[in-house]
Amino acid sequence: MNTIRPIARAILPYQFRVSVANIRNELETLYRPVAFWQAFADFRKLRSFEDVDQRLLERLTFGWGNRYSAHTEYMAAYLRHASQSKGPILECGSGLSTLLLGVVAAHKGSQVWSLEHDQTWGDRVQKLLHRWRLESVKLNVDKLQRYWGFDWYRIPDAQLPQKFSLVVCDGPPGETFGGRYGLIPMMAKYLGPNTTILLDDYERAGEQTIVENWQKQIPCQVEAYGDKRKYSVITIAE
Ligand SMILES: C[S@@+](CC[C@H](N)C(=O)[O-])C[C@H]1O[C@@H](n2cnc3c(N)ncnc32)[C@H](O)[C@@H]1O
Structure with a gap:
């Protein structure tokens, strides 16, 4: 393949190469929903989520087809932690992760609370949760709110459990005022000793x-993982 591409580039006219690339993109766009359907059906058949096959994670991300969704190393980590977690899961920023965590929670008889600020995106995720009958997820869609020096989700206090065992923090988007800083000042009362926070985009x-800044506010241990794209595992100390 590596030797064919430069030769093809040299002999095929530019216009022809562009048309082939366009056709390939069109076919991929048509095929993605089918690929996602098949991959998600296979994922739901799993009995353990501790060490999900890399190829299956790649099929899921290909089918999902969204440049915002998490990389496979982070996916494997949140699935492993979710399957080991002993209580409810909080997710900041919904997407493919919401569906996958929903499957793990349903399997374990536990629940996921997901916070999402974008109404259009939230509607899309909610529709998929409904289609796949994932009642283990409570998706809360509401605009971000301005707090003291940062923006963060509005917190549906009346609906949340007392404590979360795991936080999968992949939102709000990086360009948000204050980024993801709001998690600790706003949610600390829902976190406790041994709560684990998986923070994506740690590069x-x-x-x-x-x-x-969080380390100045709560006693915690921080470890970094991942090669090109990093995530951190933050464990709140006793
Ligand atoms: C990094 S994404 C969260 C991805 C999610 N955790 C996943 O693994 O699929 C953070 C936020 O970006 C927004 N977002 C994700 N995909 C989007 C899309 N295709 N169009 C617009 N906004 C999107 C959503 O508001 C989401 O909460």
Whole structure:
């Protein structure tokens, strides 16, 4: 393949190469929903989520087809932690992760609370939760609110459980005022000793600064994982 591409580039006219690339993109767009359906059906058949096959994670992300969705290393980590977690899960930023965590929670008889700020995106995720009958997820869609020096989700206090065992923090988007900083000041009362926070995008300087600030506010242990794209595992201390 590596040797064929440069030769093809040299001999095929530019216009022809562009048309082939366009056709391939069109076919991919048509095929993605089918690929997702098949991959998700296979995922639901799993009996353990501790070590999900990399190929299946790739099929899921290909089928989902969204540049915002998490990378497979982070996916494997949140699935492993979710399957080991002993209580409810909080998710910040919905998407493919909401569906997958919903399957794990349904399997374990536990629940996921997901916070989402974008109404259009939230409607799309909710529709899929409904289609796949994932009642283990409570998706709360509401605009971000301005707090003291940062924006964060509105918190549906009346609906939330007392404590979360796991937080999968992949939102709000990086360009949000204050980024993901609001998690600790706003949600600390729902977190306790041994709650684990999985924070995505830890290769970004913004996320590293946020974690440094969190460390000044709560006793916790921080470990970084991942190669090109990093995530951190933050465990709140006793
Ligand atoms: C990094 S994404 C969350 C991804 C999710 N955890 C997953 O694994 O699929 C953070 C936020 O980006 C927004 N978002 C994700 N995909 C989007 C899309 N295709 N169009 C618009 N907004 C999107 C949503 O508001 C989401 O909460």
